[in-house]
Amino acid sequence: MNAFMFQTNTACHDPHIGVPQIRTCKSMRELKQVHAFFVKTARTHDTTIATEILRLGATSDFRDIGYALSVFDQMPNRNCFAWNTVIRALAETQDRLLDAFFVFCKMVTEATVEPNRFTFPSVLKACAVMARFEEGKQVHGLVLKFGLVNDEFVVTNLLRMYVMCGSMDDAHVLFYRNVEGVDDVRRLVREERRGEFNVVLCNVMVDGYVRVGNLKAARDLFDRMAQRSVVSWNVMISGYAQNGFYREAIEVFRRMTQMRDMSPNRVTLISVLPAISRLGALELGKWVHLYAEKSKIRIDDVLGSALVDMYAKCGSIEKAILVFEELPQNNVITWNVVISGLAMHGKANDVFNYLSRMEKCGISPSDVTYIAILSACSHAGLVDKGRSFFNDMVNRVGLEPKIEHYGCMVDLLGRAGYLEEAEQLILSMPMKPDDVIWKALLGSCKMHKNIEIGTRVAEVLMQLAPHDSGAYVALSNMYASSGNWDGVAEVRLMMKDMDIRKDPGCSWIEIDGVTHEFLVEDDSHPRAKDIHSMLKEISNKLSLEGHMPDTTQVLLKMDEKNKEIVLHYHSEKIAVAFGLISTPPKTSLCIVKNLRICEDCHSSMKLIAKMYERKIVIRDRKRFHHFEHGSCSCMDYCRVVSPSTPPGFTNSNG
DNA sequence: TATCGAAATG
Structure with missing residues (x-):
């Protein structure tokens, strides 16, 4: 009970009690009690009071969207702020984004108040996250109608909406209208904020190019930017890293660390670490770890999981475990990262130990955990254990096996020499087998020199992925190891005809x-x-x-x-x-x-x-x-x- | 009474 509630008993009808007292509420329970008090004293028709209750219910730490909506529904006079609050609250949810759009539509059709510069960013954000292009375009029309095309927050969100919908053409039109010195923008955006405004717009645009995989356009714009914020660098680094350009990601990161007036932050490190992991650049990874400690960047679960993954993938599983054990909190991802690392290093027993520790902490293993567990069994040759984990996953944990899990089982059975059982499993699983799973079986056939099944599998693979070198190489490998040079020549000719090249080995x-x-x-x-x-x-x-x-x-x-x-x-x-x-x-x-x-x-x-x-x-x-x-x-x-x-x-x- | 951009696991 808060201070205000204490007063209510003595001063039930004090008209001076209002908004400031509502703000003292620290929980939903208190807010509801206060709300009840205003109902009892018949003051809910007071728009300021109703709006304040709505605001706390919709946007505070203890928000309750359902409650906020019922308050909103019962409001006699909804002002613009009330509409905005509800739309924003819905736009910040995971599962009620479409409702944000519907409430916005209702606001426009009811037309008792006009949407303003605070309304559009929220509804556009909802469209962006849902990638609803048609709805977004309609909202754009209304932005024009209400004369808000030059508001920087509205424009940023419009641009982001197009970017998230993958429509770089629309984004492009909007971007160049707003960035390259159009007069009305110059008039409307105050001079000292222009630079900052442009940086945000450019960042969104660079992010857009990254999302459609056009890294060249992203980099061109990044290089042309007059100013860059830490976000600009982060977008570029994560953009490269997520599209497989690991060297470029690291190159940009290196450049960033050499700038006098720029310092990597937590997000920078989270973005660059996957690239370091992929290249196995342990020294740079250690540098990043040291930098985080030196700069007092908190190693929380997100940064921590990136570091654990880096150490594991750079070969230092011992250091990975050390970092893992120091983490302030763990979630399913941190556990998955450390368990996957142990599996990669063939430490099957540790994988099982960490799994039971994970479950003791009350965190249920996910599909990713089981991929690591099954592949650990496979690498250690533990066929029966693998089968029993697969059953556990389905019957005890209640996870639906994905094709990757079947892939692990095929690998497990195949490596152990149960080639026919592995083949049967592929043919009987509920989904359509892909090239990856056939390749797993092919690898086992190669290992056990079973040309009969191997040839059969290679033929399936050539149908399924005719431009992938894998099947051709394996087939020619099998022919070669049995001295069938005519077969080898035939496969090589086929590869030449179809212009298929083996990936060159690279270390x-x-x-x-x-x-x-x-x-x-x-x-x-x-x-x-x-x-x-x-x-x-x-x-x-x-x-x-x-x-x-x-x-x-x-x-x-x-x-x-x-x-x-x-x-x-x-x-x-x-x-x-x-x-x-x-x-x-x-x-x-x-x-x-x-x-x-x-x-x-x-x-x-x-x-x-x-x-x-x-x-x-x-x-x-x-x-x-x-x-x-x-x-x-x-x-x-x-x-x-x-x-x-x-x-x-x-x-x-x- | 407020609003913008980046983020980890097979």
């Missing part, structure tokens, strides 16, 4: 904060000569250790000596050679590769780690490999060639 290594990139047979690096002699040394040492190059990994028909040479120039080997000559002894090397590591490189790395006494971490397309003392953390499970024949599985190869 990165970060040395002193600079990322060096190597392609297959790459000799473009300034230190190419030194790298070459190092590769020679490695190759000689490998032979002395008795390592036999696995030439079945080379798909081309060429003599064995040349195949060995090709193997030595795989991008991850070049990156390791460069790492060895560029760092002091015993330094760990961390390499990121765009494709999966090949078997020959995998077995070579184990020996290289031993011979040079280095810890080598390689992140490939799927997971992490920690090479140390001659072995790999993946336990070579993914390299199984001859599985024990599972029950009910007849091996067609005899």
